[in-house]
Every structure is written in structure tokens, then in C-alpha cells.
Amino acid sequence: MLLTVRTLTKAFPGTLALDGVDFDLAAGEVHALLGENGAGKSTLIKCLTGAYLRDGGAMALDGQPIDPRSTVEAQDLGIGTVYQEVNLLPNLTVAQNLMFGREPRRWGLIHTAALRTEARALLTQYGLDIDVDRDLGSYSVAIQQIIAIARAAALSGKVLILDEPTASLDAREVEMVFDVVRGLRERGLGIAFVTHFLDQVYALSDRITVLRNGRKVVTERTADLGRMALIEHMLGRALESEVVGQSAEGAGATTQPMLHFSGTGRAGAIEPFDLDVGRGEVVGLAGLLGSGRTESAELMFGVRPAQTGAARDADGPLDLSSPRAAIAAGFGFAPEDRKTDGIVADLSIRENIILGLQARQGWAKPIPRSEQNRIADDYIRRLDIRTSGREKPIGDLSGGNQQKVVLARWLAMNPRFLILDEPTRGIDVGAHAEILRLIHDLTDAGLSVLIISSEIDELVAVADRVIVVRDRRHVAELSGERVTADQIMRAIAATDADGAAA
Amino acid sequence: MNTRALPLYATIAIFLIAYLLCWLQFPNILSTRVIGNLLTDNAYLGIVAVGMTLVILSGGIDLSVGSVIAFSGVFIAVLLRDTGLHPMIVFVLLLLLTTAFGAAMGFLIHRLMMPAFIVTLAGMFLARGAAYMLTIDSVPINDPFYQTLQSAYWLMPGKGRLTLIGVLMLLTVMAGMVIAHRTRFGTSVYAMGGGEATARLMGVRQGRTIVLVYAFSGLMAGLSGIVFSLYTGSGYPLATVGTELTAIAAVVIGGTLLTGGAGYMFGTLIGVLTMGLLQTYIVFDGTLSSWWTKIVIGILLLAFILLQKGLLRLTRGRLQGAAS
Numbered sequence: 001m002l003l004t005v006r007t008l009t010k011a012f013p014g015t016l017a018l019d020g021v022d023f024d025l026a027a028g029e030v031h032a033l034l035g036e037n038g039a040g041k042s043t044l045i046k047c048l049t050g051a052y053l054r055d056g057g058a059m060a061l062d063g064q065p066i067d068p069r070s071t072v073e074a075q076d077l078g079i080g081t082v083y084q085e086v087n088l089l090p091n092l093t094v095a096q097n098l099m100f101g102r103e104p105r106r107w108g109l110i111h112t113a114a115l116r117t118e119a120r121a122l123l124t125q126y127g128l129d130i131d132v133d134r135d136l137g138s139y140s141v142a143i144q145q146i147i148a149i150a151r152a153a154a155l156s157g158k159v160l161i162l163d164e165p166t167a168s169l170d171a172r173e174v175e176m177v178f179d180v181v182r183g184l185r186e187r188g189l190g191i192a193f194v195t196h197f198l199d200q201v202y203a204l205s206d207r208i209t210v211l212r213n214g215r216k217v218v219t220e221r222t223a224d225l226g227r228m229a230l231i232e233h234m235l236g237r238a239l240e241s242e243v244v245g246q247s248a249e250g251a252g253a254t255t256q257p258m259l260h261f262s263g264t265g266r267a268g269a270i271e272p273f274d275l276d277v278g279r280g281e282v283v284g285l286a287g288l289l290g291s292g293r294t295e296s297a298e299l300m301f302g303v304r305p306a307q308t309g310a311a312r313d314a315d316g317p318l319d320l321s322s323p324r325a326a327i328a329a330g331f332g333f334a335p336e337d338r339k340t341d342g343i344v345a346d347l348s349i350r351e352n353i354i355l356g357l358q359a360r361q362g363w364a365k366p367i368p369r370s371e372q373n374r375i376a377d378d379y380i381r382r383l384d385i386r387t388s389g390r391e392k393p394i395g396d397l398s399g400g401n402q403q404k405v406v407l408a409r410w411l412a413m414n415p416r417f418l419i420l421d422e423p424t425r426g427i428d429v430g431a432h433a434e435i436l437r438l439i440h441d442l443t444d445a446g447l448s449v450l451i452i453s454s455e456i457d458e459l460v461a462v463a464d465r466v467i468v469v470r471d472r473r474h475v476a477e478l479s480g481e482r483v484t485a486d487q488i489m490r491a492i493a494a495t496d497a498d499g500a501a502a
Numbered sequence: 503m504n505t506r507a508l509p510l511y512a513t514i515a516i517f518l519i520a521y522l523l524c525w526l527q528f529p530n531i532l533s534t535r536v537i538g539n540l541l542t543d544n545a546y547l548g549i550v551a552v553g554m555t556l557v558i559l560s561g562g563i564d565l566s567v568g569s570v571i572a573f574s575g576v577f578i579a580v581l582l583r584d585t586g587l588h589p590m591i592v593f594v595l596l597l598l599l600t601t602a603f604g605a606a607m608g609f610l611i612h613r614l615m616m617p618a619f620i621v622t623l624a625g626m627f628l629a630r631g632a633a634y635m636l637t638i639d640s641v642p643i644n645d646p647f648y649q650t651l652q653s654a655y656w657l658m659p660g661k662g663r664l665t666l667i668g669v670l671m672l673l674t675v676m677a678g679m680v681i682a683h684r685t686r687f688g689t690s691v692y693a694m695g696g697g698e699a700t701a702r703l704m705g706v707r708q709g710r711t712i713v714l715v716y717a718f719s720g721l722m723a724g725l726s727g728i729v730f731s732l733y734t735g736s737g738y739p740l741a742t743v744g745t746e747l748t749a750i751a752a753v754v755i756g757g758t759l760l761t762g763g764a765g766y767m768f769g770t771l772i773g774v775l776t777m778g779l780l781q782t783y784i785v786f787d788g789t790l791s792s793w794w795t796k797i798v799i800g801i802l803l804l805a806f807i808l809l810q811k812g813l814l815r816l817t818r819g820r821l822q823g824a825a826s
Contacts, residue, residue, distance in 0.1 A: 087704070088704070101706075
């Protein structure tokens with residue numbers, strides 16, 4: 001083995017990010033590293049590249065124990081990394097970027113002609129014939145990514161870690177990058193490949209390791225691991241343990257349509273999709289991380305404006321060009337990252353609940369304090385927010401209660417359509433069930449909800465209809481009795497060929 | 503063509519056009535006398551601007567240089583008046599002092615992770631205060647060696663005088679060009695200006711680079727102080743107030759991006775000469791108030807900032823066009 005990692009452990013306050021993880025990388029293989037958010041992929045990579053120091057376990061390269069303390073040190077050992085965001089300097093020329101730190105010199109000065117020749121020779125190995133004197137920033141991201149790979153491989157030459165290098169590339173560019181990676185594999189480099197795109201995993205990798213919740217779930221040859229099995233490993237549930245949803249009684253058929261999205265899409269985020277939402281309906285969005293779930297929600301709420309398509313309700317077209325416009329149209333959005341996008345941690349519960357309402361009224365017309373207190377107390381009681389009082393900073397509450405405050409903020413504005421992105425992430429089991437119950441209560445009162453979740457059981461339990469998103473497309477719609485964990489998993493796992501049938 | 507070089511070409515074009523317009527009105531402006539004076543009068547500014555260019559390329563700023571120049575003048579004048587030291591020894595002492603001063607500021611910026619603006623602002627008050635501590639009067643320099651240096655020049659064809667300090671400025675600019683464009687240190691400076699986090703990932707020794715950049719700026723400020731004292735023949739603690747801002751203006755007019763990472767040393771020379779040309783024109787005209795220089799410099803600065811913003815948008819637009 002080129003690189004061996006044994007019982008690697010890394011803890012952060014409150015979480016065990018890596019829990020006794022083993023990982024092997026052979027020379028001349030592409031080893032895909034998969035897992036959902038929080039599985040520990042990026043922590044593992046950061047331990048390998050010296051960005052984090054491990055708490056326990058051993059790492060060895062070529063049989064020699066290693067202990068990199070910085071990315072530069074890891075590079076010198078032979079471990080190079082290419083990140084999702086190109087980590088080169090757009091204001092330097094291609095040649096300068098490639099040869100940075102080891103420029104050929106003559107009489108103590110950089111030998112420009114030799115620099116150019118060496119850079120060009122290096123790129124020729126990758127079938128790239130470009131002007132190396134132009135700024136890196138003037139080339140496309142795909143070319144920049146190949147240059148980054150070329151630099152990393154030339155510098156380290158043993159292990160190459162590719163951390164989602166294809167996230168912002170189109171299909172043709174991905175193929176270009178893959179050809180380069182295959183070339184490096186033939187030269188005997190060990191390549192660890194992190195991605196969210198399953199098609200790319202099957203196109204490129206020799207072996208797959210799946211992580212979940214900081215533990216290694218499985219390492220298997222790609223040829224021996226089917227899509228279904230892979231997704232089961234990633235999501236952590238077996239198909240046999242069927243859970244029947246409470247709301248799968250076909251409620252979807254009886255709801256009257258309220259909102260229509262047609263052809264809503266944005267290049268690079270999500271392909272145009274059509275979606276109808278009924279009054280009092282819960283629509284679930286299922287799919288793997290990075291499949292376009294959150295992007296769909298962001299388009300609907302105007303966080304990122306849609307480039308194509310239109311939205312309308314019974315009264316006519318809706319303007320959803322910005323969150324402000326979407327709020328005016330009666331929309332609400334509780335984002336995925338509650339801590340950074342959802343709450344203002346230092347403000348009190350009351351202030352957090354009032355925030356949206358006050359913003360809509362305009363700052364010139366403050367809501368009277370007595371009114372604020374009444375609203376806050378009302379929601380603390382209705383949503384059963386566990387707190388010692390309404391003036392407690394929201395940051396001191398547990399995750400579940402924070403989420404309830406975020407819900408209260410939107411409910412105070414009396415929306416008709418609420419988008420919840422991973423509303424139960426990082427919330428304990430008890431609060432989890434309460435939030436789901438709350439969603440049921442709300443829809444009974446006529447509110448429509450779009451819910452995004454990685455937990456398929458949760459979707460089955462709460463949604464009337466489930467849209468499956470894969471590779472930035474809405475690929476399947478399941479309603480009524482077909483909303484089962486089994487059907488959803490199959491739709492996520494289907495390849496393009498049979499995706500239409502699912 | 504690299505869009506990065508566009509501001510440089512724009513600078514050169516503006517300088518040539520301005521010179522042409524001046525020449526059409528006053529043909530005498532294209533004589534070696536005027537050119538010689540242009541170099542001599544702006545020598546101290548050109549030298550300090552070389553240091554400033556490197557600082558700005560690295561993504562920083564150095565507000566202390568104006569005060570350091572004044573301090574240098576006073577330091578030299580007082581030492582020559584009160585001690586029997588040879589001027590060359592005084593020069594060496596001074597350059598060591600100002601270089602160490604710059605290095606210390608660089609060290610603080612790196613260690614305390616403080617904005618360069620604040621640290622060098624403190625340095626500006628410190629150096630000015632130190633100058634006042636030495637003397638509050640203008641001290642004349644009457645050293646015979648000084649008179650030799652002051653009267654050293656080469657008579658160009660057409661009776662123009664290429665003075666020692668003018669030559670010194672040109673040599674400094676050339677040294678600056680070599681350092682910025684042909685050394686690993688120079689590449690590191692550009693890398694820092696392009697993105698600190700990325701530069702670190704690529705292996706730039708950040709602390710060393712920052713300290714060296716400000717040490718270099720301190721060295722240039724000291725050298726500029728020597729040149730200024732040769733030019734005026736005295737040391738005065740109230741001299742060169744605001745010169746740091748003039749130097750920054752020259753660097754930006756010279757096509758260097760104020761946020762760092764892009765620009766050319768040669769552009770700074772052109773920037774300095776453009777500002778000198780404006781002053782010369784006003785002298786030739788004779789009726790214009792010298793404040794017009796400031797107004798035109800203000801307009802030029804604004805034009806360059808807009809040009810750079812425009813170029814940035816152009817590059818980005820083209821990239822998006824290529825991607826879709």
C-alpha cells in the first residue's frame with residue numbers, strides 16, 4: 001500500500017468527526033471517498049494534508065510513519081491536494097503558477113525563458129497546449145483545475161487528493177479533467193477522489209470507501225458495489241426495514257393547487273423544473289447532497305434568482321427575484337445552515353422572532369414592546385419552545401429549540417408557503433418528532449410546505465409527495481402510495497437510462 | 503494580450519499624449535533641459551514610489567514614508583553639523599536605521615495580524631516626532647562632500663543636466679523592476695497581493711515576505727531622504743508632509759492595482775513623470791495656479807480607478823462568456 005491510515009481519530013468540541021477510520025490507497029488506483037454532509041470526508045482529508053492535527057491513530061506513506069503539520073510539509077512528503085475552489089493565483093501567469101517556489105534561476109534571478117520552457121513541457125504531458133505567459137485567471141475553470149492538478153502532481157508525485165475538483169465543471173470539461181487523472185493513475189500515483197456525483201465515481205474510481213458519521217462503513221471495489229448498495233451505505237439504512245408513512249393515504253389528490261412553478265432553472269445550479277404546490281400540501285425534495293435540492297429551494301425563494309421560467313398563483317404571476325420579493329409573495333425559507341443563515345445567536349428569542357415581522361414593516365415603524373412580548377410568548381407557548389424566558393439569547397438554546405424559533409419567525413409573518421431545508425439536522429430525536437408534528441399541524445391549517453431532507457424516513461413520514469433530485473435535475477415524482485423509502489432510494493440510485501421509468 | 507498589462511499601456515499612452523499636447527503649446531518642453539529637470543525634481547518621489555509599489559503589490563500600504571524622508575533629512579543635517587562623521591558613514595547609518603524601522607513595522611503587521619494602515623500610521627507619527635526631537639528648525643548642510651554630490655551631473659546634448667540624483671532614481675527603478683519581476687521574492691509579493699490564503703497554500707513564507715517588503719520600503723524612504731537632502735541642501739522636520747499620499751497616487755496612476763497583486767514597476771516611473779509633467783506645464787504656462795496640479799492628479803486617479811474596475815469587469819465577463 002502506498003498510503004495507509006489506521007484508526008484515525010479526530011474530535012471537535014461536541015462531536016467526534018473521525019472515529020477510528022481506516023483508509024488505504026494503493027499506487028496506481030483512484031479511490032473514491034464518499035459520504036453525506038458531516039460524514040467526515042473533509043476532516044479525513046485535512047488530517048492527511050496537515051491542515052488538522054489528528055488526535056489518535058497512525059498514518060504511513062510507503063511504510064514510513066508520517067505526521068504532516070502543514071500543507072507545505074504534506075506536499076514535501078508527497079501528498080498534493082487539489083480543491084474545489086482553484087487554489088492558484090489568478091493574477092500570476094500560468095508558468096509562474098506552475099513553477100511557483102521552484103523557478104529555474106540564473107545568477108540568482110529567475111530565468112524567464114527556462115521558466116516558460118519548463119512550464120510548457122509540463123503541460124504538454126497533460127495534452128494542454130496553451131500560452132503559459134497569460135494570466136491564469138484568463139483561462140476557464142477546467143483549464144485552471146488541470147493546471148492545479150499538474151502543479152500538485154509535479155510537486156508531490158505520490159499521493160494526489162482531489163477534493164470535489166469537478167463541482168463547477170460541465171460534462172465535457174469533466175471528461176477533460178478525468179483524462180488527466182487517468183493519465184496520472186497510469187503513472188502510478190495514488191489518487192483519492194472526493195465527489196458527490198455518483199456517475200463520476202463509477203466512471204473513474206477503482207475502489208470506494210464510504211464514511212458515515214465519522215466512521216468507515218465499507219471499502220469495496222467499484223465493480224463489486226452496485227448503486228443501490230452504495231446509496232444504502234451512504235444513507236445508512238437498508239431497504240428491507242420499510243417504514244410506512246403516516247400521510248401516504250393519498251392526500252395529494254385532494255389538495256387544490258396554489259402555486260405553479262414552470263421551467264424554473266439556473267445554469268450551473270439546477271436544470272429547469274416544473275412544480276405545482278397545493279394548498280396544505282407537504283412536498284418533499286429527496287436526493288443526495290449536491291444533487292440540486294438546496295439550489296431548487298434557493299431559486300424558489302429568490303436567494304439566487306432563476307434565469308428561466310416563471311412562478312404564478314391563482315391571481316397571476318409572482319415576482320421571486322429576491323428574498324424580499326418572495327417574502328412579499330407570502331413565502332418563507334428556513335435555510336440549511338441554521339447557525340450562520342438562520343439565527344442571530346446573540347439576540348434574544350423575542351428579537352429573533354420579531355426580526356422578520358419588523359423587517360417587513362420597515363424600521364421606521366417599530367413594533368411596540370408589549371406587542372413584541374405578546375407575539376414572542378404566544379409562539380413560545382404554541383411551539384413549546386423550552387426556555388427560561390423570552391429574553392434568553394437564542395445561541396444558548398438547543399438545536400431543536402433554535403429551529404422552533406426560526407419557524408416561529410416565519411409563522412409570525414403568516415406565510416402561505418414555507419420552505420424548510422434540513423429542518424431536523426443536528427436535532428435530538430425527541431425534538432425531531434416534535435418538529436415533524438408541528439409541520440403536520442401547520443399544513444392542517446392550510447400552510448403549504450416544501451421540505452428538503454437527507455433522511456428518507458423523515459420524508460416518508462411527513463410528505464404527501466416527493467420529488468427526487470439527481471445530478472441537478474428533478475428526475476422523478478412520487479405521490480400517494482408510492483411515497484415509500486424503497487421507491488425514493490430506487491429513484492435516487494437509478495442511472496439516466498432508467499431514471500425516466502422510476 | 504494580457505489584460506493585466508492594459509493599465510500600463512494606458513499609463514504610457516496618457517503620458518505620451520500629455521507630452522505631445524504640452525509640446526504643441528510649448529515646443530521647448532521637448533528639450534534635454536526640461537527632461538533633466540523632470541528627473542531631478544522628482545528623484546526623491548520616484549525612489550520612494552518604488553518602495554511603495556512593492557508594498558502595494560503585496561496588498562499593503564506604507565503611510566510612514568513621508569515622515570521617514572523628513573526624519574532622514576534632519577538626521578543627516580544634525581549629524582553632519584554636530585559630529586565630524588563623513589557623509590557616506592552618515593548615509594550608511596541612516597539607511598540601516600530606516601530599513602530596521604520598516605522591518606519592525608512589517609514584523610508587527612505580521613505578528614499582530616494588524617492592518618498595515620494602522621501600523622504604518624503609527625510609524626508615520628513616530629518618525630515625524632523623532633524628526634522634531636532632533637531639531638525644530640531647518641538645518642542647512644554645508645559639508646564640502648555634499649557640494650560635490652550636488653554639483654555632479656552629466657551635460658547631455660542640448661545643455662540638459664542629468665544629475666546624480668536623477669540617475670540614482672533611474673537606477674532605483676531598474677533595481678525595483680528586477681526585484682519585482684525577476685526574483686522569487688518578487689513573485690511571492692505578487693502572490694500575497696493576489697490572495698494571502700492561497701499564497702500560503704502555495705508555500706509563500708508569509709512572515710519573511712511581509713518583513714522584507716516593509717524593510718525595502720523603509721530602505722527606499724531612507725534613500726529618498728538622502729536624495730531630498732541633496733536636492734534641498736538642508737534638513738527640515740516639517741518637510742515632505744503628505745508625500746506618502748503623493749507616492750501612492752503615483753503608483754496608482756502608474757497602473758498598479760491598489761488592492762495588490764497586479765502592476766509594474768515601470769508604470770510607477772511613468773506615474774511619477776506624469777505628475778512631474780503636470781507641474782512643469784503649469785510652470786511653463788505661468789498663469790495657472792499650482793493647485794491645478796492637484797486637481798488634474800485627482801481626475802487622473804479617479805480615471806485609473808475606474809479603468810481598473812472596468813478591466814476587471816471585462817475580464818470576468820469574458821470568462822463567463824467562455825464558460826457558457
